[in-house]
Amino acid sequence: MLKKTCTFIALLIFTIGQAQSTYFVANQSEGGSDTNLGTITAPFATVNHALSQMIGGDTCYLRGGVYHEEILIDGFNGTSTTVITAYDNEFVRFDGTQEIQNNWTLHSGNIYKTTLTAPIWQLFVDSSRMVMARWPNAQFNDESAYSHDTWAEGIEPSSNNGFALVDSSIHDLGATGIDFTGAIGIMNVGSFKTWTQRILNHTPGTNNFVYDSVPNNGYRTKHHYYFFEGKLEFLDTVNEWFYDTTSHVIYLNMENGQNPNNNFIQGKVQDYAITMTNSSNVEISELYFFATTFKAQNCSDISIRNNHFSFPSCSKRMLQNLDKPLATQFGSTGSGNEVHNSILEKCLFEHTDGEAFRVYGNDNIIENNYLHHIDYTASELEFLMVTVNIKGDNNTFTKNTIHSTGASATIAPGNSSEVSYNDVTQTGSLQSDGAVHQGTSATVQNSNLHHNWIYQTPKYALRFDAPGGSPGAAGQHGKIHHNVVWSTNGIMVKGNHHYISHNTCFSNNGNGLIILDEDSSNDSTYIQNNIASKLSAHRQHHISLYPVPGFFDHNWNGYDMSPLSVSDVIDTITYIPLAGSSVIDAGIVIPQIPHTVVGTLPDIGAYEFGGIVWTAGADWSPNFFPWNDPTIVQDTSSASLNTVAAFNDEFLVYPNPFNETVTIESISNKTEQAIVSIYSSTGQLIGKTLLTNGKKSIDLHDLDQGVYWVNIQSESGSNQLKPIIKK
Structure with missing residues (x-):
């Protein structure tokens, strides 16, 4: 009996010790x-x-x-x-900041100063991010920091690696009278690569300077852009600040000559709140x-879910540190540092200096996240310098929304990746060349790119491409299917043994679907069931001059269909074939590409008439910074479209009720772009379009009578949701 009692007590102690707490x-x-x-x-x-x-x-x-x-x-x-x-x-x-409660004194003009006891490398005034003092000037509050228009430009034929001649007709460096020696240059002299370099020598009044050279294999003789930081003399406009690492004095130029003693001021002092x-x-x-x-x-099997990351990373250039920004990381280089079998889901990443995040490891899922205003320098990034850098095997990047990015390439997906159901627009504003999906050599092998919306970007949408003299160097055995691509540089394919199927491409710059035959590419690639306003084996020229290689059949190619256009066969808002369209049942069954057939044969293009109306992008609306109480965040999924979002009205929607057309107009008459999405009362996406120049009328005469929802996502990141009634 005593033995049984002791055994029971031991078991009880063990159970209590193992119980979750x-x-x-x-x-x-x-x-x-x-x-x-x-x-x-x-x-x-x-x-x-x-x-x-x-x-x-x-x-x-x-x-x-x-x-x-x-x-x-x-x-x-x-x-x-x-x-x-x-x-x-x-x-x-x-919160990675500390409040600066020091007494500020007037330095000169509208510039105030105070002395800090600890360094900071990012500054906020009343929760608004200030600009590191720079030349040429730019602001965050008017989006000019995300434009190459606020960078100086080089005269490339007269420049070389380590020496730059500035085009004074665009921004006159010499006219500033400042000695740029010792300044920090953010140097986009590698087309799709940018470096942070020290200015070694400059004579005031001149438009040339010597800088610490960049890697020779990265320097390019075209598209030179740069701006400069690291000197108090650059502090000459509102919302700028500077920190002197020697004297520990911080300087701030407040808007409207305000005295910063009356404001809530914070400085960044932390890189990572959580390290696992x-x-x-x-x-x-x-x-x-x-x-x-x-x-x-x-780590393995970790979950990062339903989090909001605002201003998560920032370079330490203000501390004279030229290293790359410390971005959000799933793993790091080296096999013992990777993260596997993990998920990053339903998170917001916004207003970064550096990548949105980096992933190192295998079998990870990046799903249903929202990324916007990612990287205003695109400098010292990893690999090809991309918005999202994934290194590893069998990773999935799906159902994410991305807009307003600086780096030339948006997604570097790793090996044997799946990139699907993403909504991507307005990318690559601060570098040349590039693509939303940049597949190179090994990363093309067994990759699967499908059901993405990619639009309104000056870059290629999807790209299988790498330098080399053979198809193998460019990558083989990839799949690109069921993507909708418009107002981009199109889909470009090198390599071989691919399946390029069921894509819809229209209104692109040059040819929308480009199947190159250079270096013997694509002689065994299948190109079938695609709609393209222009399809050729060349970036610009007609298919009659550059016939498509490989197994090329059952496509709708605008080059062969004149005078018809894509809008004659599909609805260019919903992307669905029009009733009676010639693309219905006009395709071929492709066993290697999943496609649900409605009718006798597959339709040509990304959507099947009468079939599933798939959508792309995140299915929720984040609580953008400055954050509101999370209980009033409006979810744009079907479950919660019956509640009006608590956003400030930035756009008028009229007439309401309407008969045939509805007009969206910016109240402030700004020319910023906005993405307009129309939903049914049950939350099904009907279509989307882009508002430019502050006003757009949308033809909705085909809709039945009833209540619909219009969601307006502005370029600055705000959202507005309004009910509209069709009479």
């Missing part, structure tokens, strides 16, 4: 203390202390508040998931990150 953390002002028990009524004050009490499978709930911790999650493993999350939808903010190492089965969810972010290495 729940811990709570709250700010000290809300009763948090690390001497507490970590319960909901007696919470800990720090997440790190909670982690010291936790084992794999435990949960840490964070009560609402602002947290400045640098958290280390190390060695958490187990069959159950360890969770760090906000409690009961409370607003939890990780040597762990598995960990979830981080429902958190907000301001001027800080997250990184993981040597």
